[in-house]
Amino acid sequence: MKGEKNEDGNGEEHGNVASTEEGADKASEGDSNNVKVKEDRHSSEHRTSDRKGKDQENRDANVKGKKNEDGKEEEGGNVAASEKEGRGDGKDKGSRGGTEEEEDTRDVGNKRGILLVDRIQCPVEDVERGRSVAAELMESFTRVFTDSVSNSFYPVPQEAIGVGSAFEGWSPREQDVVYRMLVPLNPPPGHAFHLELNSAGQMAARTFCVRVELVCTCEREQLGEKLLCFLHHSQKELRWKQKPSLLETLCTGSYLDVEKTSHWFYKLVRCSWLHLPQSYSWHLVFQPCSRSCQFRLSKGKESLMVEMLFGVRHGDSDIFVVSQPTEAQKGGSSSSVSSRPAKAESIASTAWPETYAVAEAKFFQHVARQVPCESLHLKCLQLFTYILRGTGFSSSTWKTVVMHVLTTVPLSKWRRREFERRLWDIMAYLRRCLQLKRLEHFVLGNKRLPAEISLPPAMRTVEPLNLFEHLARDPAAHAEAMQAYGQLRFRLWTLLSSH
DSSP: OGGGBOTTSOBOOTTSSOOSHHHHHHHHHOOTTSOEEOOOHHHHHHHHHHHHHHHHHHHHHHHHHHHIIIIIOOSSOSOOTTOOSSOTTSOHHHHHOSOHHHHHHHOHHHHHHHHHHHHEEOOHHHHHHHHHHHHHHHHHHHHHHHHHTTTSOSOEEOOOEEESHHHHTOOSOGGGOEEEEEEEEEOOTTEEEEEEEOSSSOGGGOEEEEEEEEOOOHHHHHTTOOOOOTTTSOHHHHHHHSOOOHHHHTEETTEEOHHHHHHHHHHHHHHHHTTSGGGGTOEEEEEOOSSSEEEEEEETTEEEEEEEEEEEESTTSSOEEESSOOHHHHOSOOSTTSSSOOOOSOOOTTOEEEEOHHHHHHHHHHHHTTOSSTTHHHHHHHHHHHHOTTTOOOHHHHHHHHHHHHTTSOGGGOOGGGHHHHHHHHHHHHHHHHHHTOOBOSSTTOTTSOTTSOOOHHHHHSOOOBTTHHHHHOHHHHHHHHHHHHHHHHHHHHHHHTO
C-alpha cells in the first residue's frame, strides 16, 4: 500500500487512533479560520477519483501502523529523543544520499510537498502591513513619551519591541492577529529597579516583584542638574521644589504596582495620541484591560488590534518581566495537551510574569537569515495550526516543538522540496516527547540557542524545564494527548494524500 511509508521509506502509522470515516471527514474539513490551502482543478479531481479506495487504504494504514506503536516507530522522523542532527536513526546516509537532483527524481514526496507548500496561503501581506503600521505607530509614541516624562519621576519608556506570532512571521488565526509591542521601562533619575523572584510558582511561570530603590543623586546635582537628592534633601524641600518620587506614585510599598502603572500608561497613551501624525488618518478605540494597553486602529476597511505591554529587563539580557502574560504564557488552549498548566485565575498587582518572547523573536530572526526558504518553517507552523483544531494542542506547543526541530535539523535542509519531510520530522519530535512525557522549555537551559540571544548567566545552566510534566503526573491526560496526536497525524496524512 502506497500510504504506509513516508518519503524516506520508513513505516508510517497514518491512522493509529483516528480511523473512522467520521474522523476522515473532519480531517478533510480542516479549520477555515486558519491558513487556507488552495486546491487547483487537478488536485480536486484526483481526490474525488481516489475517494472510493481511501477507506480501505485507511484501514490498511491503521493495521500496519500498529507495528510502530510497539516502540519501533519512525515517522519520517530524523528528530528523535537523541536530538542528533540530520537522521537520528542512522538511515540518513542511505535514504537521503546522492545529489539533490537524484532526490527529486526518485522521491515523489518532494513534488507533493512543493505542491502543498505553494498552496498554503498565509496572511503574509496583511500581517506585514500590520507590523509596519504598528512599528511606525510605536516609534511616534516613543518620541512623545520621552518628552512627556522628561520632567517627572515616572518610568522612562524605551523603544518598543515587537513580540509574538505576528512579528515572528506566522499567526494561528488571521482574524485574531494581535500586534504585541513590548515597551521596556527604565527607572527615572534617582531610582533603581531590582527584580525579586517570588517563591511561589513553577519555573516556566515565574513571577517577579520589581523593587524600587532610591539612589543618591548628589553628584549629579553638583554637575549643575536641577535635581534634588531623595536621600539627602529634607522632605520639606523635596515637596516644595521637586515632583514626587516613583515610590509615591506607582508603587505599593516598595514595589512597582502593575495596575497603577497600567493606568498611568493608559493615560500617557491617550494624551499622546493627539500629538501623533497617525491620529489624522486612523481612528483609535481603547479596549478594557487592567494590565496592558489595548486598542483597535481602524481606517476605512483596514483594522488592526494592538496590545502594548510594558516590562522591565533582566539586566542587559533578552529576558523581561512584563505586565501581562504574553501569548505563549496564555497557552492558546485550555486543553490538557497545552504545553503549560493552567495559570492562576488572579495575580497580585505587584507580580510581573517573566517572558521569553523577545528571545524567541530573535531566534526566528536568526533562522530567517539562514534557511534557504525563509518561510518554510513558518508554513510548517501555519499548517499545523490549520489542522490542529479540536485536537487539543495549543499553538504554543507547536511553536516550542518547531523551534526545537529547527535546532536539530540543519537549517540547510529547510527547502521547499523537503517540506513534507520536515512536517513528519515535527510529528516525530512531538510523538517522542509524548512518549517520554517530556517537552523541554526552549529557552531555559537550552545549550543550542544562538549566541546572539542574550540570557542571564544562570539561565543557560539551569536544568531544562519539562513542559509536559503534567502529562507524567496524570495518566488520563497523557492518554488523551496520545489520542489527540493520533487524530492530528491522521489529519496530516489525509491532507498530504490529497495533494
